[in-house]
Amino acid sequence: MPTLKFAVLPGDYIGPEVMTEALRVLEHVAKQENLTLSYTTADVGGAGIDNHGKALPDSTLALCKEADAILFGSVGGPKWEKLPPKEQPERAALLPLRKAFNLFANIRPGLLYSDLTDASPLKTERIPNGIDIVCIRELTGGIYFGLPKTTTTLENGEEQAVDTMVYKTSEIERIAEVAAVTARSRGKKVCSVDKANVLETSVLWRRVVTAYFAKNHPDLTLSHMYVDNAAMQLARDPNQFDVLFTENMFGDILSDEMAVICGSLGMLSSASLGTGKNSLGKPFGLFEPAGGTAPDIAGKGVANPCAQILSVAMMLRYSFGLDDIANKIEAAVRKAVATDGVRTGDIAFGKKSVGTKAMADAIIANL
Amino acid sequence: MPTLKFAVLPGDYIGPEVMTEALRVLEHVAKQENLTLSYTTADVGGAGIDNHGKALPDSTLALCKEADAILFGSVGGPKWEKLPPKEQPERAALLPLRKAFNLFANIRPGLLYSDLTDASPLKTERIPNGIDIVCIRELTGGIYFGLPKTTTTLENGEEQAVDTMVYKTSEIERIAEVAAVTARSRGKKVCSVDKANVLETSVLWRRVVTAYFAKNHPDLTLSHMYVDNAAMQLARDPNQFDVLFTENMFGDILSDEMAVICGSLGMLSSASLGTGKNSLGKPFGLFEPAGGTAPDIAGKGVANPCAQILSVAMMLRYSFGLDDIANKIEAAVRKAVATDGVRTGDIAFGKKSVGTKAMADAIIANL
Ligand SMILES: CC(C)[C@H](C(=O)O)[C@@H](O)C(=O)O
Ligand SMILES: CC(C)[C@H](C(=O)O)[C@@H](O)C(=O)O
Numbered sequence: 163m164p165t166l167k168f169a170v171l172p173g174d175y176i177g178p179e180v181m182t183e184a185l186r187v188l189e190h191v192a193k194q195e196n197l198t199l200s201y202t203t204a205d206v207g208g209a210g211i212d213n214h215g216k217a218l219p220d221s222t223l224a225l226c227k228e229a230d231a232i233l234f235g236s237v238g239g240p241k242w243e244k245l246p247p248k249e250q251p252e253r254a255a256l257l258p259l260r261k262a263f264n265l266f267a268n269i270r271p272g273l274l275y276s277d278l279t280d281a282s283p284l285k286t287e288r289i290p291n292g293i294d295i296v297c298i299r300e301l302t303g304g305i306y307f308g309l310p311k312t313t314t315t316l317e318n319g320e321e322q323a324v325d326t327m328v329y330k331t332s333e334i335e336r337i338a339e340v341a342a343v344t345a346r347s348r349g350k351k352v353c354s355v356d357k358a359n360v361l362e363t364s365v366l367w368r369r370v371v372t373a374y375f376a377k378n379h380p381d382l383t384l385s386h387m388y389v390d391n392a393a394m395q396l397a398r399d400p401n402q403f404d405v406l407f408t409e410n411m412f413g414d415i416l417s418d419e420m421a422v423i424c425g426s427l428g429m430l431s432s433a434s435l436g437t438g439k440n441s442l443g444k445p446f447g448l449f450e451p452a453g454g455t456a457p458d459i460a461g462k463g464v465a466n467p468c469a470q471i472l473s474v475a476m477m478l479r480y481s482f483g484l485d486d487i488a489n490k491i492e493a494a495v496r497k498a499v500a501t502d503g504v505r506t507g508d509i510a511f512g513k514k515s516v517g518t519k520a521m522a523d524a525i526i527a528n529l
Numbered sequence: 530m531p532t533l534k535f536a537v538l539p540g541d542y543i544g545p546e547v548m549t550e551a552l553r554v555l556e557h558v559a560k561q562e563n564l565t566l567s568y569t570t571a572d573v574g575g576a577g578i579d580n581h582g583k584a585l586p587d588s589t590l591a592l593c594k595e596a597d598a599i600l601f602g603s604v605g606g607p608k609w610e611k612l613p614p615k616e617q618p619e620r621a622a623l624l625p626l627r628k629a630f631n632l633f634a635n636i637r638p639g640l641l642y643s644d645l646t647d648a649s650p651l652k653t654e655r656i657p658n659g660i661d662i663v664c665i666r667e668l669t670g671g672i673y674f675g676l677p678k679t680t681t682t683l684e685n686g687e688e689q690a691v692d693t694m695v696y697k698t699s700e701i702e703r704i705a706e707v708a709a710v711t712a713r714s715r716g717k718k719v720c721s722v723d724k725a726n727v728l729e730t731s732v733l734w735r736r737v738v739t740a741y742f743a744k745n746h747p748d749l750t751l752s753h754m755y756v757d758n759a760a761m762q763l764a765r766d767p768n769q770f771d772v773l774f775t776e777n778m779f780g781d782i783l784s785d786e787m788a789v790i791c792g793s794l795g796m797l798s799s800a801s802l803g804t805g806k807n808s809l810g811k812p813f814g815l816f817e818p819a820g821g822t823a824p825d826i827a828g829k830g831v832a833n834p835c836a837q838i839l840s841v842a843m844m845l846r847y848s849f850g851l852d853d854i855a856n857k858i859e860a861a862v863r864k865a866v867a868t869d870g871v872r873t874g875d876i877a878f879g880k881k882s883v884g885t886k887a888m889a890d891a892i893i894a895n896l
Contacts, residue, residue, distance in 0.1 A: 247725035247731075247732065248725075248726055252726070282652075283655055283765055283766075284650050284652065285649075285651065285652050305694060306727055308691070311729050312729060313729050316697065320697045320698040320699055321697065321733055322695060323695070323728075324693060325672075325694040326691060328690070330683065331687040331688050358615075359615055359620040360615075360624070360672075361690075362680050363690040364614075365614065366680055366690035367690075390781045390782050390785040391785065393783070393789075394785045394786060394788065395789075397789045397790055398789050411778075414756070415756055415757050415760045415779075418757040418761045419763075419764055419786065422760075422761040
């Protein structure tokens with residue numbers, strides 16, 4: 163069995179709390195499965211700003227470069243909210259990390275167990291069996307990084323700002339491949355979301371995706387949808403999707419809409435995979451919960467650790483190729499929450515709830 | 530009382546069906562209120578393509594230029610879906626109309642009567658009193674019209690597409706004014722939505738909006754939210770918003786998410802106001818239902834005419850300054866649907882429903 167060499171970036175507020183439990187679960191599994199763990203913890207986000215003057219300290223970046231994967235917590239919160247938007251911890255940590263490691267593929271499961279439909283804002287009759295979709299978001303292209311990206315003063319004294327959305331064929335093809343592979347392991351349906359009635363980038367996106375699937379994945383079902391309609395359909399009937407596939411900006415918006423519809427951010431994790439391979443020949447990746455730092459409940463020991471634990475599972479699957487162990491962790495979480503009914507406050511619906519540590523204990527007991 | 534001179538563009542499928550009823554309601558009100566109506570009907574959308582080879586025929590555009598407002602139905606459908614995205618009726622009719630008349634301000638009420646909460650995909654306990662918010666969307670700037678907007682072939686043979694998002698101070702200020710005026714007539718709260726942690730245009734947007742409100746509307750409550758969070762908050766708790774205010778692309782996505790959360794597209798209308806004044810010194814505007822052409826129910830006489838009738842009310846309010854009559858129509862619709870319980874199939878929840886004409890009759894009876 164390989165040595166798992168990864169960087170641990172817990173971040174701020176509940177970040178370290180849920181990370182502690184996720185690592186405890188992983189240590190337990192490692193013992194069972196004879197895995198050797200080799201990880202180092204470093205500051206990121208607000209902790210980076212406070213301790214090193216930078217949301218992504220050089221030492222943290224260096225550590226990540228030595229590793230085969232990054233296990234990320236969450237960053238930001240009221241302590242740093244007075245900073246300008248672009249210096250805020252989440253942005254100032256995540257965007258450079260995505261760029262440094264070419265993390266072009268964001269994979270976000272939209273999963274709601276059928277036992278937890280009460281947690282969704284959607285009427286239960288719309289999702290009687292819960293929700294089970296996946297959002298694939300392009301993460302290093304589009305309007306996030308396109309140039310020019312400038313603000314200038316016009317001759318009449320007004321200011322004018324410009325952002326540029328850019329995509330080229332190869333960028334679209336490589337993320338189309340991720341969508342296809344994901345769909346192949348599931349319902350074999352990909353819905354590609356764009357705004358081809360308005361955007362040139364979307365016209366290219368639609369054309370490249372269509373050609374790529376026709377050539378390489380003709381057996382998968384590919385459909386196209388405009389982004390405004392996708393925002394409607396997600397809230398109407400999320401399970402009409404299998405794999406929802408889109409560019410960076412649209413994915414930012416739709417994946418968050420999907421997450422909230424799935425009821426508890428505390429249950430959702432995500433993977434951001436790079437173009438590069440790690441020392442095991444697997445994709446280098448960053449794995450993180452979908453939710454934030456929850457400052458209101460930080461320090462109370464009540465945060466839901468499931469999303470962070472599920473991030474560990476995704477790391478094992480994608481960056482270490484340990485699918486069976488990933489499945490085992492996911493099954494243990496599901497059993498603890500759904501069958502055993504052990505739940506943190508965010509998914510207890512006013513019934514008896516447990517703390518962060520007890521939630522992890524219940525998961526460990528199922529491993 | 531003034532003469533109401535407007536162009537009627539019914540469009541496709543159910544477009545003409547609901548337009549007939551909306552005009553019948555308006556004729557009724559005109560008689561009561563001593564208004565003179567002067568309108569001409571013209572083809573647009575698919576009807577434009579079929580009869581004149583163009584989604585926005587020159588003759589239709591000329592007619593609109595003679596008018597003080599445009600009452601629009603809805604356009605598009607399966608008959609034209611094989612056309613390339615940019616030639617599809619909705620896009621090819623609406624974008625040139627917006628550009629021709631500088632329709633920079635899209636005002637979309639997100640209204641769900643408390644009696645209709647069953648129609649929303651959201652759990653009733655999230656919206657016990659229905660929904661009452663408004664989305665103000667910038668409609669002629671941003672990435673829809675910014676240049677360059679091109680596709681080129683790179684040296685290595687790949688294609689690359691570019692779209693450009695541009696905003697300048699004056700464009701932001703004039704739509705901020707619309708948001709402020711709207712909020713002033715309601716809950717006095719504006720939430721401005723941007724992506725200032727990533728986009729230059731959003732940094733400028735946030736800065737200009739903040740300064741504009743501080744200077745001109747210091748008594749209104751202004752807050753800012755990132756677009757991904759707004760997509761979550763809309764689905765979690767829509768009534769936390771009063772006026773939701775954003776740029777073109779974000780508004781396209783969020784206003785549709787808002788609409789679906791309000792349950793029935795058949796109940797939602799919108800106004801798109803121009804920078805220019807009509808012959809009465811009021812804003813020239815285009816008024817249309819939020820929903821589409823509903824090809825599946827076209828020709829059956831069962832479509833919900835309320836959205837088109839409410840578009841008439843918005844036209845009277847914004848382009849003709851007839852607030853009292855607009856209010857009267859809105860009250861008649863509300864009473865018919867909520868109090869009288871007269872409903873078309875889309876809002877009948879399996880109970881007894883009426884057709885398009887009977888729905889309009891019930892509204893007329895309340896006038
Ligand atoms: C922090 C921000 C830059 C980031 C994004 O917009 O991508 C975040 O919202 C996300 O989705 O991971
Ligand atoms: C048809 C399309 C160009 C249009 C838009 O994106 O603005 C439509 O979706 C709308 O919202 O009115």
